[in-house]
Amino acid sequence: MFLNKALSLPSLELHLVQTILEEATAMHSDPVAVRDQVLDVLQLNLQQSDKFVLDHFGYIVDELLAHMAMPTEKLMLAIALLREAGFEEEADLLKPAIFDRTQLVRSTPGLETRLRDIFNHCPACSNSELHSHDLAWRALEHLTFHSQFRCPKALQRS
Structure with missing residues (x-):
C-alpha cells in the first residue's frame, strides 16, 4: 500500500497532474483557484466529465496541493x-x-x-x-x- 495516493495513478497520468499543478501554481496564489484550474484542465485534456475527473483525480490533486503548505x-x-x-x-x-x-x-x-x-x-x-x-x-x-x-x-x- 502506497503512502502517497498519487502513486495509485499510472505514471503518465501522475506526470500530467504534476505538470498541470505546477502551471496552475505559477498562475494563482489561491489554493482553491489552483485546484479548480487543475481539474478543469484535466477535464479538457482527458475529454471526461466533471464528475469523472473529480472522482478520479480530486483527492490526488488535494494531496499534491497540500505539499505546498508543508511547514x-x-x-x-x-x-x-x-x-x-x-x-x-x-x-x-x-x-x-x-x-x-x-x-x-x-x-x-x-x-x-x-x-x-x-x-x-x-x-x-x-x-x-x-x-x-x-x-x-x-x-x-x-x-x-x-x-x-x-x-x-x-x-x-x-
Missing part, C-alpha cells in the same frame, strides 16, 4: 531523518523544496518510489540496516501524513 520544520525534519539513515542523495533531492514547495509535488511521490525500489532490491539484513530503513520510512511519513491529514477543507469542490 518548513516538517520538511527539515524529513531531510534530517533521511541523512541520519544514510540516504544523503534522497535528502538532497528534497532540499530545493525548502525554498520552493512546488518541488514537493514531484519529490515526495518520487521519494516513496525510490525508497521502495531500494528496499526491494536490498532488504535489510542487520539491525543497523533495519534502523536505517525505519528512519527513511519515518521521513517519508512526515511528508505524507501532513498532506494526508492537513489538506484544507476549503479545497473540497462543491
Whole structure:
C-alpha cells in the first residue's frame, strides 16, 4: 500500500497532474483557484466529465496541493531523518523544496518510489540496516501524513 495516493495513478497520468499543478501554481496564489484550474484542465485534456475527473483525480490533486503548505520544520525534519539513515542523495533531492514547495509535488511521490525500489532490491539484513530503513520510512511519513491529514477543507469542490 502506497503512502502517497498519487502513486495509485499510472505514471503518465501522475506526470500530467504534476505538470498541470505546477502551471496552475505559477498562475494563482489561491489554493482553491489552483485546484479548480487543475481539474478543469484535466477535464479538457482527458475529454471526461466533471464528475469523472473529480472522482478520479480530486483527492490526488488535494494531496499534491497540500505539499505546498508543508511547514518548513516538517520538511527539515524529513531531510534530517533521511541523512541520519544514510540516504544523503534522497535528502538532497528534497532540499530545493525548502525554498520552493512546488518541488514537493514531484519529490515526495518520487521519494516513496525510490525508497521502495531500494528496499526491494536490498532488504535489510542487520539491525543497523533495519534502523536505517525505519528512519527513511519515518521521513517519508512526515511528508505524507501532513498532506494526508492537513489538506484544507476549503479545497473540497462543491
